[in-house]
Amino acid sequence: MLLPMTAPERLANRELDSSILEPLSAPPDRARIVVIGGGVAGSSVAYHLTKLGVADVVVLERTRLTGGTTWHAAGLVAQVRGTHALTELSRVNAPLYESLPAETGVETGLRRVGALTVARTRGRMEELRAGLSMAKDFGIEAHEMTPQEVRKYWPEAEVEDLVGATIFPHDATVNPGDAALSLAKGAKDRGARFVFGVSVTGFERRDGRIAGVTTDRGTIECELAVLATGLWTSELARLAGASVSLYPAEHVWVMTDETPVADEQLPVLRDLDGYLYVRHYRGRLLVGAFEPKGKPKAPGDIDTGGFVEFGEDWEHFAPVLANARERLPVLRDIGFEHYLRGPESFTPDANFHLGEFPEAPGLWIAAGFNSQGIIFSPGAGKALAEWIVEGHPTMDLTEVDIARTGRWANDRGWLHEKTSETLGRLYAMHWPALQPSSGRGIRRLPLEDRFRTAGAAFGEAAGWERPGWFEPGATEEPVWLYDFDRPSWFGPVGEEMAAARGGVALFDLTTYSKFLVQGPGSVDGLQWLCASDVDVPIGRVVYTLLCNDRGGIEMDPTVTRLAEQIFLVVAPTAYQRRTEALLRTGLPSEATVTDVTSAFAVLHLAGPRSRDLLQRMTDADLSDDAFPFPARISASATLAASRSTGSGWNEGSGRGGMTWAPSMIHTRWGWASLFDWRRTSSDAKRSASGRKLPAIADCCRSASTTRHRCSGTRSPCCRVTNGSGT
Structure with missing residues (x-):
């Protein structure tokens, strides 16, 4: 698998010589595009812009090339990611790193050593097989292996506890600093200019758009600017009134002393269940960690002078090191030469940010790579450059679009708490519907207490706490149990769907x-x-x-x-x-x-009996003629026996359902009309016209021969559902 290379392996390179870029002594007065940040991401953006014919590009760097986070990257190059869209971005990395030396004259140090990932559990093996399927879709070679076959590649590995493994023969390692320099050299050869030792202090606007970048050495007039500034991106975005959900954390790798075990043909070894990876480096082994509980670091506590290290913290690294010694017992007898603990930026959903800030036209971003900048920067730079030049994305970038995260997610306290978890999420099991354990309760539904009483298992979506499913009669909140076949919500959600198809189901869509x-x-x-x-x-x-x-x-x-x-x-x-x-x-x-998202709730009543129910509870005429699809009830229509008024509209075909949007403060009264209101023979509730009106449970009884209270038992007739529309 190993290809001959002329460049030696180089990590943690503080002495990268970027003089071949012939940097300017001072910023120019004007440039078409200003790229802020001279790491691998900024260099890639400049490279691809110039390749598309945009030569008037200036790259600004506060220190020296790669001085932020690129310099201490571990240099892992993986071509397949968890989704098709992300793999479309990652798969271009190795081919580009491989072709750059012939184009620019700067070696990247790419070595196609391959990557081997082991699975300790059945669930993890299923996840790895999904990666094999993804590789097949993109024509990337990959194979499943038995535990015993792992030793063909890693003879020292302990394999008795493994379920299986996968091998990607053409994955690679690269020299991070050299890769960034090669990209920068390609940009420079086509006209891009570089300025080092300059700090951005603000932005100028004209007609609502970014029109200039202010620095400590003058202002550069421009048509647009790109933030590729890693962990400092959120601070710079604030100068333009823009929001980016991104926060720094410590990232760790340690390097052993020289050992004969460290053969240069060893593939990268990933033990995701142990939260670790191992690679060869100059006759040594490098062990890196994505531990379950990371250590966030406030931006203000990080030195801005570049090439930052925080020093050793063996106590924090101890659990991962113990896992590494289980997988590679030889590590118990080898000393360590270097403990590197440096800053990296992480995002709440573990996807990086790309695109134009909605609130700051003319300001773009390529940052927040979650320690995967070497993997994603070639594709991210290409995608962003094409987006800028063409005026629209040329591929599906929804998962990384900066517009996917609300401005509420830029709270520093929340990000600090959240980042402790998101660092480890990179190697944690990626179960369907996996729920976060930190940063919860930011946005809440007005009916949350009622849902908890009804047996809701709460999940999170866009910061909202909302029901994932219901288990009526539960004495405590149901537990999320994950599985690729039958997770804990499999049965309850099936019953909710049956209710929507055969009876009545109430969805809370307030989060819309x-x-x-x-x-x-x-x-x-x-x-x-x-x-x-x-x-x-x-x-x-x-x-x-x-x-x-x-x-x-x-x-x-x-x-x-x-x-x-x-x-x-x-x-x-x-x-x-x-x-x-x-x-x-x-x-x-x-x-x-x-x-007005937080001003109005949204309740959606669905199912073939929904119109029957509502007709008995309102003075408004809900007949097919008076209330066809799609129509809206006047805001004056009032649910009987409640003080709740709001707009309702028929969003279902025929007799399919109705959506109702009361104000947040009226929602609880609306719920009372639908669920808590009980008809008795001596004191029946009546509408303003004097008609007797049933509660939702009564309507359900009319649709089923089984007598039950809707909120008390599971039934195919009537259910409160999770309302999980996204």
Whole structure:
């Protein structure tokens, strides 16, 4: 597997000679694009911009090339990631690192040693097999191995506790500093300029867009700027009024003394269940960690002088070292030459940030690589450069788009707590619907206590605490038990689906993003943005698509016309920031956009008996003729026996369901109307017209021969469901 190389292995290279870039002594007055950050990410962005013909690029670096986090990277090059979109970004890394020396004259030190990953559990082996399937989709060679076959590659490995393993023969290692320098040299050869020893102090705007970068050595006028500044990106973004969810943490690797065990043809060994990786380095072994409980570090506590190390912390590293010695017993008898503990940046969902800031047009980002900058920077730089030049993404970048994270996620206290967990999430089991254990309770539903009483197992989505599923009658919150075949919610969710198909189900969709669009330009603006005709009578609901100027789909919201010049736009939970950006950039200045996500709850009643239930509980006429799909009830319609008023609209076909949007403060009264209100023979609840009105449980009884209370037992008739639309 090993290819001959002329460059020796080089890690933790503080002496990288970047004089071949012929850096300027002072920043220029103007550049088309200013890239801030001279690590592997910034160098890749500059390289790919110039390759696309954008030569007027200036790269600014506060210290020297690679002085942030690139210099202490372990140099691992993996081509396959957990999703197709991420693999599309990662798979270009090894081919580019391999081709750069011939183009730039700067060796990258790429060695195709391969990568071997072992599994201690059945679940982990299933996850590794998913990686094999991904590799097959992209034509990347990969194979499954038995535990005994592991010793063909790592003779010293303990394998008796293993379930299996995989091998990717063409994965590699690279010299991080040399790789960044080679990318930078390619950019320089096509016209990019580099300036070292300059600090960014602010940004200038013109007509709402970034138009200049202010430094301690003057201002550079520009058309746009790119933040590729690693762990300091959030601090710089704040100078432009922009938000990025990213926070530093300590990342650790240790290097052994020389040992004959360290053969240069050893593949990278990953023991994810042990939270560790091992690679060869100059006749030594390097052991790195992604421990379950990381150590976040406030940005203000990190020296800005570059090439930062925090010193040894063997106590913190001890559990991972113990796991490494279990896997490689030879480590028990080898000393250690270097303990490297340096800063790296991590994001709450472990995906990096790419794209243009919605709130700061002209300011772009390529940062937050979660210790995977060497893996992702070639593809990220290419994707960002194409996005800038073409004016739109050229591939699916939803998972890494900066607009995926709300501004609420930029709270430093929350990020500090969250980062302790997210560092270890890189090597933890990636179960479907895996829930975080930290940073919880940021955003809450008004009915949370009622859901807990009803037996809800709570999960998190976009900061919201919301039910994942229900186990009626549970005396304590159900536990999330993960499995690829039958997780703990498999049965309950199936029953909820049966209720929605055969009876009545209530979904709490309060977490959905909600925006009011109003003003003289609202109609024409939405008509231009939406694929469907939204110039409909007041009270009508339109399910539509927001499209870009190429006809591509950006979003699929519902648009409800509340008044002549007032519309309510409701979009998925995870796209609050993205939806706001689409509306603000796509609508004319005469239209105003107001985020009312936290002002209104959303309750959705679904199922073939939903209309029957609601008709008995409101004075409004819900017949097919009066309330067709898609239509909206007047805000004056009131659920009987409650003080709750709100807008309701029919989003189901035929007799399929209704969505109701009361204000947050009225939601609990609406819940009381639907669930807590009980009819008795002596004191039946009545509507304003005098009709007797049943509770939701009574309606369910009419749909099933089994008599039950909806909130007390499982039933295929009527359920409160998790409302997990995203």
